[in-house]
Amino acid sequence: MSPVRVRQHVNPLAIKYIKPIAPLDWEKIYAQPHQPLHLDIGCARGQFLMSMASLTPEWNFLGLEIREPLVEEAIAITNKLNLTNLHFLFCNVNNSLAPLLKSLLPGTLQRVTIQFPDPWFKNRHAKRRLVQPQLVAELATYLSPGSMVFLQSDIEPLLVEMSDRFVQHPDFICQSQDPLLTPNPLPVQTEREQTTLARGEAVYRAVFTRR
């Protein structure tokens, strides 16, 4: 199957992305719905999650992505691979996260990754960025105590901005110091991480835990 071609970026503030997703029945989606859940926000083609789901069948994985053709493609591949601990949803995280998290089985959300999320590095596009204070507050409400949040970016000011929003929330403890020296705690690299590192460029990271 050749990869589906999609627009490079979409504007999350556009009217067509305003409608939040409807709640889902997790018992129908995952073979073991009570397993811990890892949420990957802005998952693109989902290859990171496909590898994670194969490596750790004792976790469930959910990828959220605003470019619908990528989600359709990722679901088709997941079905072919027979991965019953992995699912993808087309949504705009900035208006769908709260209803989605509310619908989860209580206590299951135990890890969140937000990796290279933003093409919006100009200041006039700051409102389009994914990690807004409201998103951090929604994650704080539904993450189980001790859960990990892992952030990565190839643009240092964007990593610092995302990280500061978690630092400013009283429910999160920062577990990392220098963004340039923080290793990736996970066993799989994302596509963007691989291409950035292959070009010899820096990756900036931060790790948080939920109190």
Ligand SMILES: C[S@@+](CC[C@H](N)C(=O)[O-])C[C@H]1O[C@@H](n2cnc3c(N)ncnc32)[C@H](O)[C@@H]1O
């Ligand atoms: C640069 S890609 C990185 C993909 C992947 N995480 C990686 O590291 O290879 C960022 C992804 O986040 C998605 N994204 C950006 N804003 C979003 C939003 N508000 N809701 C859902 N997905 C979003 C984009 O469509 C894009 O696929």
